[in-house]
Amino acid sequence: MSGTTEYSKICHISELKEGTGKRFFINETEIAVFKIKERIFAVSNICPHQKTASMFEGEVENGFVICPFHGWKFNLETGNTPSGGNGLKTYDVKIENDFVFVKVVPAELNW
Numbered sequence: 001m002s003g004t005t006e007y008s009k010i011c012h013i014s015e016l017k018e019g020t021g022k023r024f025f026i027n028e029t030e031i032a033v034f035k036i037k038e039r040i041f042a043v044s045n046i047c048p049h050q051k052t053a054s055m056f057e058g059e060v061e062n063g064f065v066i067c068p069f070h071g072w073k074f075n076l077e078t079g080n081t082p083s084g085g086n087g088l089k090t091y092d093v094k095i096e097n098d099f100v101f102v103k104v105v106p107a108e109l110n111w
């Protein structure tokens, strides 16, 4: 199976602002992308607490993104909560020629 599980180009790296999230859709999947000190992180945009599409609006603090609704925190690298529990899904990111690519596996093929 190839093609559908490859990286998708989402934007030019200059479109991402340091420390501020941006929302993208890859097929049916909604992701929040952050640039922190020249590193790019892609996580699910859906907060697992109340399924709000809010993570891209969250503030970033010490490597964690904070949901703007009730303050749940998730590690941008692992997606985990501060106590190490499962939180947000994370996605692989790569940069090519200053464009950002994110690898999203469609849920129905994720088996």
Ligand code: FES
Binding pocket: 047, 048, 049, 050, 051, 052, 054, 067, 068, 069, 070, 071, 072
């Ligand atoms: S909806 Fe995100 S913390 Fe409640």
